[in-house]
Amino acid sequence: MKLLSTIKKIAETQPNAIAYVSENQEISYGELWKKAEKTASFIINLALKPLSPILIYGHMQPEILPAFLGSVTAGHPYIPVDTSIPMERITKIIESSKTKLVINVSAEPLFIEDSSVQVVNPTQMSSHPFLPVTFDSWVKENETFYIIYTSGSTGNPKGVQISANNLQSFVDWMVEDFPINGGLRFLNQAPFSFDLSVMDLYPALASGGTIWAITKEMIARPKILFEELKKSNTQVWTSTPSFAQMCLMDPSYNQELLPELSVFLFCGEILPISVCEQLKERFPNAKIFNTYGPTEATVAVTSVEVTDEILQEYQTLPVGKAKGDTQIVLLDENQQPVPEGEKGEINIVGPSVSQGYLGQKEQTEKAFFIYNGVQAYRTGDAGYMKQGQLFYKGRMDFQVKLHGYRMELEEIEYHIAKSKFVKSAVVVPIYQNEKIDYLSVLIVPAEHSFEKEYQLTGAIKKELGEVLPAYMIPRKFSYHEELPITPNGKIDRKQIREKVLL
Numbered sequence: 491m492k493l494l495s496t497i498k499k500i501a502e503t504q505p506n507a508i509a510y511v512s513e514n515q516e517i518s519y520g521e522l523w524k525k526a527e528k529t530a531s532f533i534i535n536l537a538l539k540p541l542s543p544i545l546i547y548g549h550m551q552p553e554i555l556p557a558f559l560g561s562v563t564a565g566h567p568y569i570p571v572d573t574s575i576p577m578e579r580i581t582k583i584i585e586s587s588k589t590k591l592v593i594n595v596s597a598e599p600l601f602i603e604d605s606s607v608q609v610v611n612p613t614q615m616s617s618h619p620f621l622p623v624t625f626d627s628w629v630k631e632n633e634t635f636y637i638i639y640t641s642g643s644t645g646n647p648k649g650v651q652i653s654a655n656n657l658q659s660f661v662d663w664m665v666e667d668f669p670i671n672g673g674l675r676f677l678n679q680a681p682f683s684f685d686l687s688v689m690d691l692y693p694a695l696a697s698g699g700t701i702w703a704i705t706k707e708m709i710a711r712p713k714i715l716f717e718e719l720k721k722s723n724t725q726v727w728t729s730t731p732s733f734a735q736m737c738l739m740d741p742s743y744n745q746e747l748l749p750e751l752s753v754f755l756f757c758g759e760i761l762p763i764s765v766c767e768q769l770k771e772r773f774p775n776a777k778i779f780n781t782y783g784p785t786e787a788t789v790a791v792t793s794v795e796v797t798d799e800i801l802q803e804y805q806t807l808p809v810g811k812a813k814g815d816t817q818i819v820l821l822d823e824n825q826q827p828v829p830e831g832e833k834g835e836i837n838i839v840g841p842s843v844s845q846g847y848l849g850q851k852e853q854t855e856k857a858f859f860i861y862n863g864v865q866a867y868r869t870g871d872a873g874y875m876k877q878g879q880l881f882y883k884g885r886m887d888f889q890v891k892l893h894g895y896r897m898e899l900e901e902i903e904y905h906i907a908k909s910k911f912v913k914s915a916v917v918v919p920i921y922q923n924e925k926i927d928y929l930s931v932l933i934v935p936a937e938h939s940f941e942k943e944y945q946l947t948g949a950i951k952k953e954l955g956e957v958l959p960a961y962m963i964p965r966k967f968s969y970h971e972e973l974p975i976t977p978n979g980k981i982d983r984k985q986i987r988e989k990v991l992l
């Protein structure tokens with residue numbers, strides 16, 4: 491695979507160049523490749539089933555990159571799982587992916603009930619005798635390189651399989667079409683279990699750049715965050731618009747803090763015009779790109795540079811034009827192309843579209859199809875085309891983005907309804923300035939012995955914390971005798987929205 495060969499070559503020709511900085515620790519390209527080879531050698535020695543995935547548990551520790559590269563050079567896809575994911579969800583991921591090896595790069599011990607699953611840490615792997623790893627063992631072409639689990643409407647997360655070819659198509663586009671080449675410093679804000687992280691990780695490694703990790707502990711403490719940003723001297727900024735918006739609240743977030751910042755790459759949610767205007771004022775030398783795409787099509791497939799002309803011309807920003815090897819097709823409910831300017835479902839056709847969800851045939855068949863002989867994905871996003879630019883017009887289902895995190899309201903409802911304290915529940919997003927501010931849940935409670943509502947809320951939240959990551963737990967809980975029902979017997983979300991918004 492070209493990407494892996496490039497990283498190997500950088501490790502050989504510029505072994506001292508810094509690949510990754512995390513929590514004051516630096517790892518050079520030379521060390522990265524050496525550690526990846528050691529990891530691969532350990533994995534190969536285990537003789538796991540060919541292509542069986544390896545779960546990598548951690549946050550942004552320095553050892554996480556060698557674990558990713560070690561897996562794929564040993565011929566196994568990896569599943570990045572952030573430490574914010576609760577144990578029950580990890581168990582589901584292990585079961586559904588049939589993982590037999592977990593590499594725990596975090597400092598916390600990880601206990602997996604299933605005794606057929608081996609859990610190892612980097613120290614155990616490095617003390618293992620080293621056997622040379624050859625190119626033949628690497629993940630190739632249509633074999634899966636990584637699997638990212640996203641929220642699923644049925645209550646279980648879905649594993650999106652991204653192949654070596656999918657990733658190569660994405661990385662080639664980034665390196666060729668964006669001004670990010672030449673060993674620049676990239677900011678990494680998204681945990682590795684979200685595919686936004688792939689937008690800095692592999693383009694940086696493919697161009698001899700440095701990835702600077704911004705951990706969740708730093709993000710939680712603004713003073714430390716800003717000190718770290720200053721130290722990073724970031725040149726390529728990759729984040730959700732929400733994260734940049736949060737930084738903009740501090741007046742010191744400007745060119746003085748990051749004098750070399752030359753590119754902002756945004757993806758994952760609507761990029762508000764106001765954010766771009768402020769960024770242009772504070773970072774007059776930087777270019778801003780809005781990119782669009784789902785995990786299923788490998789990070790992003792369209793892009794537009796947000797120039798002054800674009801800002802003047804449009805009231806909402808376009809998400810841009812498709813990358814060269816990809817086609818965007820807007821289809822109506824009869825699967826017919828819609829004329830220019832009309833709203834349709836955004837379908838992505840091209841070489842970065844995944845083969846589907848791991849082990850989930852039905853969901854794969856619903857979302858993926860072949861269009862003119864090429865792999866295609868129905869995004870569930872509505873959009874329209876104008877003057878060659880794609881515009882995003884919201885979702886056609888109950889998937890939402892909150893602070894950049896993708897989630898299915900139905901998955902949250904499924905877990906709340908499973909609580910013994912709940913008869914039925916519906917989750918509604920509450921908007922502020924056209925953006926989701928928080929989630930509110932309306933509950934018809936089952937019999938319980940709590941005196942106060944806050945105690946009931948505490949008990950339900952405790953149960954939820956065991957199955958859902960914290961960002962998926964609604965902020966507001968309210969209790970009702972019944973929920974409004976439509977004439978055909980479904981929960982009437984429209985009426986609820988109106989009621990909740992009152």
Ligand code: AMP
Pocket residue numbers: 640685686756757758759760761780781782783784785786789809869871882885891895896
């Ligand atoms: P994820 O798989 O987490 O990347 O989420 C993909 C979804 O995020 C897409 O299907 C869209 O609904 C939304 N999304 C991604 N990029 C953008 C963007 N630039 N503007 C608006 N929504 C976006």
